[in-house]
Amino acid sequence: MSVLNVDKFQPGLSVDCVILGFHHNELKILLLKLKDLERWALPGGFVEKEEDVDKAAVRILRERTGLKNIFLQQFHLFGNVDRNEEAYADILLEKGIVDKELYDWLDQRFVTVGYYALVEYSRVEAPTPDYFSESCEWCSLSNLPNLWLDHGRILEKAHETLKRQLNYQPIGLNLLPPRFTMPELQALYETILGKTLDRRNFQRKMMGYGILIRTGERRTGGAHKSPWLYEFDEEKYRQGLADGLNAGW
Amino acid sequence: MSVLNVDKFQPGLSVDCVILGFHHNELKILLLKLKDLERWALPGGFVEKEEDVDKAAVRILRERTGLKNIFLQQFHLFGNVDRNEEAYADILLEKGIVDKELYDWLDQRFVTVGYYALVEYSRVEAPTPDYFSESCEWCSLSNLPNLWLDHGRILEKAHETLKRQLNYQPIGLNLLPPRFTMPELQALYETILGKTLDRRNFQRKMMGYGILIRTGERRTGGAHKSPWLYEFDEEKYRQGLADGLNAGW
DNA sequence: CTTTATTGTGTCTAATTGACGCAATAAAGG
DNA sequence: CCTTTATTGCGTCAATTAGACACAATAAAG
Structure with missing residues (x-):
């Protein structure tokens, strides 16, 4: 068995989370620095076969931030064929980070569901990287690193959605401290x-x-x-x- | 090979379309009457492995209505585990409508992406049922038949989305005749x-x-x-x- | 104790929204 | 043929909302 039991997961489906915080008058986003690649990725993961997709997003969020009960909203499914076109799995296999079984799993075509989360910056005490990443950090939206795959587009879409929702929904409860x-x-x-x-x-x-x-x-x-x-x-x-x-x- | 070459499709992923038209001052929706079941379903289908999800939606729409170039918008992914809980595949197998291979394919857990389409009612000349349905008809939104699975919920969500979009987007170009x-x-x-x-x-x-x-x-x-x-x-x-x-x- | 940048409150005008009046009109009916 | 009737086009008025800005209060710094 690989580090991930791939049989447990729904094939071809992933979840990516745009986790936003607010600090020093700046919007921050939680990003993962991928192992052996000069790129950063949105916190994401796979959906278990017996798990609601919404629940998977909640789980992923908890795994990275330790938080539960936070504002989380699905905003789009990214389903283009060409969105997986980066041979990252090859590098992972080369470096021995994944075995052949996991490599094959990662190599399939994936569609991903985007969720955005609004969290209170200071409540995230120890952002935790996942198996594929070496660190998990807050990055300034105004000064983004190089993003993996279509994650820049996903972030952009989340931002658009948020902007629009500002017109008819309250915001801040999840992003600001209690007072x-x-x-x-x-x-x-x-x-x-x-x-x-x-x-x-x-x-x-x-x-x-x-x-x-x-x-x-x-x-x-x-x-x-x-x-x-x-x-x-x-x-x-x-x-x-x-x-x-x-x-x- | 079954009537459907299931190997061609992305596993566990489907698309459902809420196709709306306007006729006699009523909103109409295109629905499929399922074979050997007293339920109706949204026009839907599977996504080919080498096909963008958006493209799949366009294809499905064309297959049912003959129309292309129509307004089509993704609005939500429905990903709960319990959304597949209806043993329709059993009936299909019993009646010989599907073989074992297709039965197994249908029996897996599916998540579905909802799209809504706005079409000009009169331009849809011959709504065409698919392999699983015996007819394809316009139904009045105010007088809906019994819907299959969570398709009622999907329709409801489409309607909510449409209502909201009315506040900041024009509508009608795709729903009304040219004049x-x-x-x-x-x-x-x-x-x-x-x-x-x-x-x-x-x-x-x-x-x-x-x-x-x-x-x-x-x-x-x-x-x-x-x-x-x-x-x-x-x-x-x-x-x-x-x-x-x-x-x- | 003055200076300075910031916050709280209020005012004024323009624009938008909601409610409704009234004349023009096309067909139907006697 | 003329009246009736329901509908359409246009306009008005008050209430509400949005945008721009004035001014006093305040907390710390110098």
Whole structure:
């Protein structure tokens, strides 16, 4: 038996996760540095034969981050034939990282399901590489390394989806610490959207959604006027997720 | 070899299409009546090993409707283990519709990719059943037959997706005849959304998108004042699809 | 104690949305 | 042939929302 019991898995199907965090006013993504290749990959894995695909995504996420109960959403299946065209398995076989059985498994045509996860950066204490990778690190979205296969495209699609969902879904509960300031929330929005927003209009709009609670406290320590600390009204937040925020029509 | 050369296909992966048309002010969906079962299924099929998944969807659509170049969009992968739990293959084997080889193929665990297509009802001249079905017909969305497996859920998800996309994407080019009246377009929107809209505000909003051209002509023949005929400005329409109509933020 | 950058609140205008009035019109019916 | 009727096209008005910006309050730094 190989390091992976390939018989356990659904053939030709994989899951890749775009795991996003927010730190120092930047969007970060968790990436794996592949062994013996100058490329990075999205955390991914295979789907067990007796496992729901959604569950596989949750498992993969837990394996890399140690987190469960996080926001995870399927966004696309990438199913082009030519998406597997990189002879990485050859290198793995050469280097003795995989045996022939696993090599053959990896060599088949794969379609992959993309999920994106929003996680609180600081809660990921020890990002863990998998068998095919030598490290697992947060990378800045604005300064990406060379990505493997079509993983750049997958990331791009996740980002597009997220941007669009910002228009009708709340965001932040899974990406920010439990308490945060309005400027922090705004910075998150601005980073995702890639543009600046008017501070005052942003506050008015956010408060209008009714998903924020102003705790009585302020964030002190920084220079200048100390901003209020907010937290999400989880009940209303969930309702916003389900019903949409300003649906139009 | 079975009626299907199963070796040609990617194992465990299928495509199902929600093919929607609009006729007599109702949304119609193309469904297949399964052989020897009182259930109906979405038009679907398998993905060839050397075939892009998107291409497979296009092929399946062409096989059932004869149409190509139609609007087709992937919306979700359905990957739960329990979605295959119906012993239809047993019946097929019993009745001699499939042989043992094909039976074994069908008996594996499948995940399916959902696509929805918007087609002009009248252009589908001879809906064609596949090997597993005895007929292929338009059914009214408001009066659905008993659906096979999770196909009801798949349809529901397609409908949800469509509803949401109405908020930021134009629709109708693929669903209506080349020329149509404003009330017809409104009826389409109302049907998809499942609610009535104000006639006058609808017109104002639609014209505001700038994707409609009023031809000089009117639809005559009906009683009452004859409405103008419109057509889509395909250039602007495509741009609306790409950039979104009223993106928010 | 002044300076400085930032935050909280409010205001004003323009644009959009929602509700509805009214005249024009095409066929049907007496 | 003229009235009736349901429908279409266009317009108006108020309410709401969005965009731009002014100003006072504030916390730390100098």
